[in-house]
Amino acid sequence: MTKSTTSSTKRILVIKAAAKVFSRQGFHQARVEDIALAAGVGKGTIYEYFDSKHRLFEEVVQESLKFYSGQTDAVNLKKFSLHDQIHHLFYMHLKFSIDYHDISKVALGDYTLGSEEIHQWMREMRREKVIRVKEMLERAKETGEVDQSLDSDLAATLLWGMLGVLCSQVMWSDETHDIDQIAEKVAHITMRGLGLVPGT
Amino acid sequence: MTKSTTSSTKRILVIKAAAKVFSRQGFHQARVEDIALAAGVGKGTIYEYFDSKHRLFEEVVQESLKFYSGQTDAVNLKKFSLHDQIHHLFYMHLKFSIDYHDISKVALGDYTLGSEEIHQWMREMRREKVIRVKEMLERAKETGEVDQSLDSDLAATLLWGMLGVLCSQVMWSDETHDIDQIAEKVAHITMRGLGLVPGT
Amino acid sequence: MTKSTTSSTKRILVIKAAAKVFSRQGFHQARVEDIALAAGVGKGTIYEYFDSKHRLFEEVVQESLKFYSGQTDAVNLKKFSLHDQIHHLFYMHLKFSIDYHDISKVALGDYTLGSEEIHQWMREMRREKVIRVKEMLERAKETGEVDQSLDSDLAATLLWGMLGVLCSQVMWSDETHDIDQIAEKVAHITMRGLGLVPGT
Amino acid sequence: MTKSTTSSTKRILVIKAAAKVFSRQGFHQARVEDIALAAGVGKGTIYEYFDSKHRLFEEVVQESLKFYSGQTDAVNLKKFSLHDQIHHLFYMHLKFSIDYHDISKVALGDYTLGSEEIHQWMREMRREKVIRVKEMLERAKETGEVDQSLDSDLAATLLWGMLGVLCSQVMWSDETHDIDQIAEKVAHITMRGLGLVPGT
DNA sequence: GATGAATGAGCTTTCATTCAT
DNA sequence: TATGAATGAAAGCTCATTCAT
Known part of the structure; x- marks a missing residue:
């Protein structure tokens, strides 16, 4: 029997260690013992809190997604210009990727494995995120910042x-990035497009 | 002892079967026996041609990448407008994803596992691809289709x-897609941006 | 350190719970936690009174055997006829099997496992029991109720x-049995044999 | 996937080794590796032929029961006297117990563990055996060798x-037994009973 | 004394790899 | 050359036992 969902210190300890190990080694390469070692607990302890390695993985992903959503949804910028909203969108995500490297890899990872259930979550989470972006574009249509004819679904997906x-790229590279500058450039490119508009 | 790289019929047979199985089950879930079965050969035969499951996987990825590159590089459209080049870029890739579903999944997959070596290839391949796109943009700068100030590196990455x-999205969804239309829309958005340019 | 053999209340509580659990699940299937739960004590408490699961089991068997012997030896019927003694022997045991189902299963169980020590007890207990029956038969020889030539050892074993x-059979079946009638029939068959004695 | 039921040499080899090990150590104490060792094969080989340790055990029991039944049912002695039939019944079983010590222990063992399925077999086998004995007694009633009033069900159970x-007793003791003599004595006791019949 | 969270030895089982045929 | 039966290293998981509270 697994312990109650009550967030005990050990439980969190294990989840954090697991996130680190899973993000580095992937699900299959990661040995339960590695995670135990990383968490500084015994192998058996993990099974006190999680029914199986699989279940632990799912909880790590779920937890990561939750945290990720919490962090990246945080700000509501409806009153800002589309340009600024896009800037912020990219800035936030890039910042998160850097600050929470491990969680990021788990939350954004393309997990082929895992129960259908976990795939469900990830798809849902993605859809939700994309829908949020889409809504942002829809609002921009209303304010006239964006052309009515825009396929906002497609555009959101592209973003x-x-x-x-x-x-x-930011997660995997070793260099430090000026993410504010990147966000600005992206916002610019996204808003204006690649094409040289005559008379600009 | 492994056979020479010479492409024997059996060898290709195995690679194709492996691509199918790996793309469906992922590296770890795929059992060598599954691949042997899919290829219609004995388990031992695989080891006549490949040193290990790992090597086989690497060869599959390599082969897939090669084929992928071959297919998507095929056409040279230097003389066309940037808009048309982008259109074609997306069209080609989408078509490939649909036509060679299995290979596509292997070639584009985010393989956390695997030797550093394989990661190397994938990164290289990606860089190469991105560079190709970047060159496309650089040429467009020269022809004046694109602003000189554009960070073509970043833009290529975004593309x-x-x-x-x-x-x-096309690979995983069940619906049929009008990829020509998608390509067109993407080209349009990419060229003009989201922002409503006054006087258009 | 284990407590003195002094029968504390907790100790008895645990033994009783253990008897129940062991009789239902067998030694290996029974988890120490199950027993603790059944006894309404903490897992650690069991180890206050018993050195190990094995020791606990042995004590349970020993205790069961003791109780069993106490109950079934109780009556001394030397003055009765052999027929009545046999009747009583069966009646007593059948009654015990029904009344103390759990203990019975432990006491009569064929424990392949366990230290040689426990096997020793069980064999000794059995031998003792058989000897008691043998003595009964020997006495019957003296009173002339039984033929001198009878192999009383063998006969006791058969009984x-x-x-x-x-x-x-009584322990495992769900039906209720008229054990007095069974005892009577057995006594009859045992005394007279299956063969139809001419002139009876 | 388990190999076909075809009685391959290896399969039988493993079953025999397993019978030996299980009969000595019991199901839980026996390690799969012990069985592999006893069979002179690798641990993995066992899993080529049996899905699990449990399944192997069940097959061993089933096989043992089959063999046991085959051996002990062999002779049909309907035309002999009841005395001789009983003699033979005991002789056969005792001989079997001595000749096939291991199988005997498995076939007659009191397996508390194991799937309900295996219990089913054992109960069925026992019932079948008892019924066979009962029929023997019923026939004896018809020939007048046994009193009509005999509870043949009970008598069969007692036998x-x-x-x-x-x-x-024969299985576990180290002494050699004159099983023919034992069988004769048992037949005698069984037929005539313990009681001294006046005028015999 | 009593507890139950923590532990790791030990077991079953899988599957890549070998090798006799 | 081709095979698949045989193998054993490696990993997940259980649970008797310990020990800090």
């Missing part, structure tokens, strides 16, 4: 894709 | 990100 | 065997 | 109980 590459 | 989401 | 099947 | 103790 999400850009967000993805940049985050993973 | 690559958009390419990624769309391909995976 | 013990009959006792065994009947008890286990 | 089965006697058979049990004797077999286990």
Whole structure:
């Protein structure tokens, strides 16, 4: 029997260690013993709090997603210009990717494995995120910042894709990045496009 | 002892079967026996051609990347407008994702596992691809289609990100997509940006 | 350190709970935690009174055997006829099997496991029991109720065997049994044999 | 996937080794590795032929029961006197217990563990055996060798109980037994009973 | 004394790899 | 060359036992 969901210190300790190990080694490579070691507890202790390695993984992902959402949803910028909103969107995500490297890898990872359940969460989370972006664009249509004819669904997906590459690039590279500058550039490119608009 | 790299019929047979199995089950879930079964050969035969499961996986990825590059690089469109080049870029990749579903999943997959070596290839391949896109943008700068101030590195990366989401979306969804229309819309958005440019 | 053999209340509590659990699940299936739960004490408490699960089991068996012997030896019927003594022997054991189901299963169980020590007890206990029956038969020889040529050792063993099947049958079946009638029939068959004696 | 039921040499080898180990150590004490060692094969080989330790155990029991039944049912003695039939019944079983010590222990063992399925088999097998004995008695009633009033069900059970103790006694003791003599004595006691019939 | 969270030895089981045929 | 039966290292998981509270 697993202990109650009450957030005991040990439980959190294990989740954090697991996030680190899973993000580095992936699910299959990570040995339960590695996680125990990283958490500074015995192998058996993990099974006091989680039914199985699989379940632990799912909890780590879920927890990461929750934290991720909490962090990146935080600010509501409805009153700002679309340009600023996009800037902020990228800035926030890039910052998160840097600050919470491990969690980020787990939350954004492309987990082929895992119960259908976990896939469900990730798809849902992504959809939710994309929908949030889409709503942002819809609002911009209303204010006239964006053309009515824009396929906001597609555009939101594209923004999400850009967000993805940049985050993973930032996560994996060793260099330090000026994420504010990157966010600004992205916002600019996104708003104006690549094409040279005559008379600008 | 492993056979020479010479492409024997059996060898190719195994690689193809492996691509299918790996793309469906992922590296760890895929059992060598599954691959042997899918290839219609004995388990031992695989080891005649590949040193280990790991090596086989690497060869599959390498082969997939090669084939992928071959297919998506195929056309040279230097003389076309940037808009058309982008259109074509997306069209080609989307078409490839649909036509070669299995290979696509292997080639674009986010393989956390695997030797550093394989990661190397994938990063290299990606960089190469991104560079190709970057060059495309650089040429457009020269022709005046794009502003000199554009950070073509960043822009190329963003394009690559958009390419990624769309391909995976197309790969995983069950619906049929009008990829020509998608490509067109993407090209439009990419060129003009989201912002409503006054006087258009 | 284990407590003195002094029968504390807790100690008895645990033994009783253990008897129940062991009789239902067998030694290996029974978890120490199950027993603790059944006894309404903490897991650690059991180790205050018993050195190990094994020792606890041994004590349970020993205690059960003691109780069993106490109950079934109780009456001394030397002055009765052999027929009546046999009747009583079976009646007593059958009654015990029904009344003390759990203890019975432990006391009569065929424990393949366990220290040689415990096997020793069980064999000794059995031998003792068989000897008691043998003595009964020997006395019957003296009174002329039984032929001098009878192999009383063998006969006692056979009676013990009959006792065994009947008890286990009564223990495991759900029906209610008229054990007095059974005892009577057994006594009859045992005394007269199966063969139809001419002139009876 | 387990290999076909075809009686391959290895399969039988493992079953025999398992019978030996299980009969000595019991199910839980026996380690799969012990069995592999006893069979002179690798640990993994066992899993080529059996899905699990549990399944192996069940097959061993089933096989033992089958063999046991085959051996002890062999002779049909309907035309002999009841005395001779009983003699033979005991002789056969005792001989089997001695000749096939291991199998005997598995076939007659009191397995508390194991799937309900295996319990089913054992109960069925026992019932079948008892019924066979009962039929023997019923036939004897018809020929007038036995009193019509005999509770043949009970008597058969009692015989089965006697058979049990004797077999286990023979199995566990180190002495050599004159089983023909034992069988003769048992037949005598069984037929005539313990009671001294006046005028015999 | 009493507890139950923590532990790790020990077990079952999987599956990549070998090798006799 | 091709095979698949045989193998054993490696990993997940259980649970008797300990010990800080």
